[in-house]
Amino acid sequence: DQQVKQNSPSLSVQEGRISILNCDYTNSMFDYFLWYKKYPAEGPTFLISISSIKDKNEDGRFTVFLNKSAKHLSLHIVPSQPGDSAVYFCAAILYSSASKIIFGSGTRLSIRP
Amino acid sequence: GAGVSQSPSNKVTEKGKDVELRCDPISGHTALYWYRQSLGQGLEFLIYFQGNSAPDKSGLPSDRFSAERTGGSVSTLTIQRTQQEDSAVYLCASSTDGNPTPRYFGPGTRLLVL
Numbered sequence: 001d002q003q004v005k006q007n008s009p010s011l012s013v014q015e016g017r018i019s020i021l022n023c024d025y026t027n028s029m030f031d032y033f034l035w036y037k038k039y040p041a042e043g044p045t046f047l048i049s050i051s052s053i054k055d056k057n058e059d060g061r062f063t064v065f066l067n068k069s070a071k072h073l074s075l076h077i078v079p080s081q082p083g084d085s086a087v088y089f090c091a092a093i094l095y096s097s098a099s100k101i102i103f104g105s106g107t108r109l110s111i112r113p
Numbered sequence: 114g115a116g117v118s119q120s121p122s123n124k125v126t127e128k129g130k131d132v133e134l135r136c137d138p139i140s141g142h143t144a145l146y147w148y149r150q151s152l153g154q155g156l157e158f159l160i161y162f163q164g165n166s167a168p169d170k171s172g173l174p175s176d177r178f179s180a181e182r183t184g185g186s187v188s189t190l191t192i193q194r195t196q197q198e199d200s201a202v203y204l205c206a207s208s209t210d211g212n213p214t215p216r217y218f219g220p221g222t223r224l225l226v227l
Binding site for chain 2: 032043089091100102105106
């Protein structure tokens, strides 16, 4: 039973345009969400996070939106750059037991020139 | 380098053999996590060490899996009597005291059990 789902295994976006990566979760008790970025042969790198008390968090070109009623979050990257090509993992936790972070299966983002 | 390092990067073993995977966290990080990622799956939590507290082993899939952290630094994940379903990428991560989530991941050890 996947508690965190990334239904798009891959996404291709033209350089300069907006990339939107989506994530759905099933457990309404999750209170903290994170996005990680992973390049080949490297471990995931923390990108951005959001608490369930917020609906938006922005950091430079990256913005995460949270829709609690829909149990949906998304990561927006604008403008998309070639270096953004990577696999992006969505993750969710109960902050009281943060080690048991639940990851989605990832979306491979390719930025084309 | 200053990041999390893991060794070996790749390990091929025969079914039934024991394997040891090593993780060197970032110096000074008190929290250390082990995860594994099977093909096409998300990361699966295995075990969590925080300072001198008893580790959270609730994610270990069977008693063939064990981990220790010596001196609050290096950690070793041991898989005894490996099975083919143990084949996965094993990732280690570390974090500072004030952050309960894994922030810095190592490159992983790719384990293949034949």
